[in-house]
Amino acid sequence: MTRLVIFFVLVAAIAALAVWIADEPGSVAIAWGDWLLETSPAALAAAAAIFIALGALIFQLARWLWLGPRNIARARQQRRQQRGYVALTQGLVSAAAGDARGARRLARRANLLLGEPPLTLLLSAQAAQLEGEDDLAKAYFEAMLEVPETEFLGIRGLLVQANKAGDTAAALSLAERAFALRPHTPWVLTTLLELQSHAGRWSDALTTLRVALRQKAMESKPGKIREAGLLLHQARSARDSGDGREAAKLAERATTAAPAFIPAIIFATGQALALGRRSQAERLIANAWASTPHPALAQYFNQIHSADDALARAKHFEKLAARNPSHPESHLLLASGALEAKLWGTARSHLEAALKVRPSAGIYRRLAHLEEAEHDDTEAAHRWLLAASEAEPDPLWVCDECGVPASDWSLACPACGALDRMAWRQPAARPAALEADPAPGPSENAKAPADNATDRATGVNGPDLPGANGKAPEPV
Template sequence: MTRILFFILAVLALGFGFGWLADRPGSLSILWQGQLIEMSLMVAASIVLLIVAVFMLGWWFIRTVWTSPHSVRRYFRARTRDRGYQALSTGLIAAGAGNAALARKMSARARGLLRADQEPLILVLDAQAAVIEGRHDEARQLFQQMTEDPETRELGLRGLYVEADRLAAHEAARQYAETAAEAAPYLPWAAKATLEHRCRAGHWDDAIRLLDQQRVAHVLNRAEADRLKAVLLTAKAEDHLEGQPSAARDNALQALKLAKDLVPAAIVAAKAYLREDNLRRASNVLEQVWKLNPHPEIARTYLRARSGDSAVDRLKRAERLEALRTNNTESLLIVAEAALDAQEFEKARAKAEAAARMESRERVYLLLADIEEAETGDQGRIRHWMAQALKAGRDPAWVADGHVSDKWLPVSPVTGRLDAFEWKVPFDQLEGPVEESSLGAAALALETLPPVKTTEIEVEAQKPTPVVEATTVLKEVEPAPARTTAKQAGDRTAAAPAKEPEPFFGHAPDDPGVRKDERRSEAEQKSRMKLF
C-alpha cells in the first residue's frame, strides 16, 4: 500500500513539473569544448529523465547478474523447505488420526528436508509417533529433550506429565505439573493438576496463591475464581477451627464475602464465634446464609448454639428461622422436629403434614412416624408412615462424582476435583417410576391414614377408611385433621355401609396393628360349639 501511494505521488510530481515548464517556455545554451548546444527547457528536462532511467536500469541489471547465484540457491532452499513443511504437516495430521506408519514416514522425510535443530516440530512428530506405536521410553526421551529448548519446554512438560499420570507415578506427575505451573501459570492443565495436588495434601496457602496467579493470568473468570477461593478458605478455616478459632473465623468470613451462600463457611464461622462465646454474631451469620440457602445443617447448628437451652427454647429459635424463610420445607421440618422434642405434638404434626404436602420426602414421613410413636403409639399409623417413607423420594445429601458423604469436603475423594460436592439427591437413591405428583402422594397418604385409637369411649365397630386406589383422581379438599376424636369415630361407624370393609393392614388377628373384631370372635365360638 505504501509503494502504491509513493508511485502515485511521484507521477503527480512529474506531471506538475512538466506542466510548470510548459507554462514558462525558454531555451538552454551549453558551450562545451568550443561547440554551442541550444535546446528548449522541455527537451533538456526530458533528456535528464532519460539519463536517470537508463542509469537505474543498468544498475538493476548489474545487481541481478551479481546476486544471481545467491538468488538461485535461495529459490531451491525455499522449495526444499516448503516440501519439508508439507511433509511435517501431513505427518502431524496422521499422528492426530492415529496413523503411526504414515507419521513415521513423514517424519523421516521431514528430517531429510529440514534441519531438526532448527525445527522443533520434528521432535513433536517423533514423540507422537512413538506414543502411538507404544514406544513410551523413546517418547519420554523425546519429551525430555523438548524441555531443554525454551520454545518446546511447556510441550515437553505436558508430555512428561501425561506419561507419568499413565504410569500412576503421582509424585512425578505432581513435580512436572508444578514446574510448568510455576513457569507458566496460564497453562490450564498445569494449574488444575497442581491445584488438585496441593488440595489433596492440605497445602491451602499454596493453593490460594496459585489460584490468585491464575486469576491474574485470566485463566479463570472472576466468578469462578471467587467461588474456588471461597472453598479453599473454608477448607483452611476447618483445619484451624480447633487450634486457632480466630484465624478460622477470619478465613470463613472472607469466604462468605466471596460466596455468600456457602453453607460450610457459615457453619465454620458460627462455630468459631461460639468458641469465643459470641452467640449474637454466630446467630447473625447463620441467619444471613439461611435467608439465601435454607440448609438443615445450618438449622441444627443454629438450634444447638447454646448448650444449656431447653427444648422450648430450641422451639422458639426454630420458629425464628421459619419467620426468616417462610413457605419452605426445611423451615417447616425444623420447627416440627423442635416441637416434637418439646412435646408439642399438635404443632409438630401440623408442620410435618404441611411439609409433606409441599414436598414428599423420606425425612418428612419418618418424622411423622416419630410423632405418631411419641404421641399415640399406634402401630398401624406408624407402619403407614414408614411405608410412605419407603415410597417417597430420598433426602438430599453431599454428593460428588457419585460419592455420597456425611459431611462437606473441599475436594472429591474420587477425582480430586475442587468444589465437587453438591447438596442434591444421590442418583442411585432416586425413587422409582412416579405415578402421581408429590403433592397428590402426600394428600393420598394423609387421606388413607388409619384413625387414631381412642381410649375415652370404647367403639365397638371402629374401622379404618377403605384404601383409595392410586389411579383415583384426587380432588382439592381441605387438609385432613391430624387427630380423630371418639365422637367423630362413632359418627363414621354409624354412617358406614352394612358390608364389612377390609382392614387397613392385613387381616386380623395376624396383624397386631389391627384390633380384633369381637363380633367375628363370637361367631367363631358359636360355630365351634355346634361342631361339638
C-alpha cells in the same frame, strides 16, 4: 512494453550512428612503436564493438565457473529443506488425524531432510504416543526439554503423560515448571490450580487462583466459590492443628468470598460456638437461613438455645423459621420444636407441610415418631416407617459428577476426585456411578447418615449434639 520501446530506440540510434560513421569520409591512424595502423572510422568502431562484446562474454563465463557449483548446492539445499518442511507439515496433519504409521514415517523423513532434531521432536513424540509407545514418547519429550524453543511443549507432553498415568506428584512439579516459564498461560494456571487443590496445598492453590482470576483464566463466580472452598480447607487444617482463632478467621474470609457458600457458613458457625461467640453464631445462622437453610445450622441453633425450656426454644425456632417460612427445613425446625414441646398438632401440620414441598424418608420417620409419642400407636408408626423405606432419601452432600454421596463437604469428591462438585441435595435412590458396579460399600454409606437424619435435623436427642470442640456436626 516500455523496455521494448527503449530497445528499439536504442537499436535505431546505434544504426543511425553506424550509418553516419560509415558515410563520413576520413581515416584513423594508430602509431605504436614501429607499427602503423590505418583504417576507416567505421572499421574501428566495429572492431571496438566486437572487442567489448567478447570481453563481457568472457567475464560472464568466468563468473559462472567461479560461482556455479555453490549456487547449485544452495538450490539443492533449499529444495531439500522445502521437502523437509512439507514432510513435517504432512506428519503433523497425520498425527492430528491419528495416523500413527504415517506420522512416524513422515517424522523420519523430515528428520532426515531437515537435519534439525528439535523441529521434528514433537512430531516424533506424537507419533510414538499414537503407537502407544509411551516410553519412547517420553524420551522425545525429555529431549525437547533440552532446547529452549521446545522446552514448554516438552513439559506439556510430559504433564499430559503424568496425568494419564495418575502420577500427580510428577504432574505437579511439571506444572510448576510450566508456570515458571509462562505464568500467564490459561491451561498452565488451571492445571496447576487443580493439581495444587488435589494435593491439599491450599495456600499455594489460593495464590495460583488469584493469578488465574487476574489473567481471566477462570470466571469470577466459580473462582470465588473455589476461593471459599480453599479457605474452608485451610480453616479446617488450622482447627485440626489446634488454632481455633485462625480457623475462625479463615472461615470468615471464606464466607466473605462466597456469601452463599453453605459449607463455610456451617464451619464458621461451629468455630464461633467453639470460641464462645454465641451471638456471632446466631447471626451467621439467621443470615444464612433466609437463603440456604441447612439442618446443620438447625442443630447449632438448637445447641445455642439448649438451656431454654421447650416452649421458649419453640419460640426461638419460630423466629428463625420466619426468615424462610415455606422452606422444608423451616417446617422441620418448627416440627422438632413442637415435638419437644409436645405440641402434637403443630408438629403434625409442619411435617405434612414439609412432606408436600420435599418428601423424604426422614420426614416419614418423624411422623412415625409422632404417632408413637402422641397416641402410642405402633401400627400407624409402622405404616410411616414403611413409607420411609420407599421414600426418596434425605438431602446429603452428593457429587454432581458421579452421584456418590459423602458424609461431609469437600473440595474434591472423595469418590471421583472432581472439584467443586459436592452439592447438598437429595441423592438418587441409587447413585449413578454404582449402576454398573454392584459393590455394596458406597450405597451403605448413602443410607447410614440418612438413618440418623431424624435425630440430627430435629435436634430431638439433645445429648448427641456436638459439644464445644468446634467441629461441625455431620451436616446431615
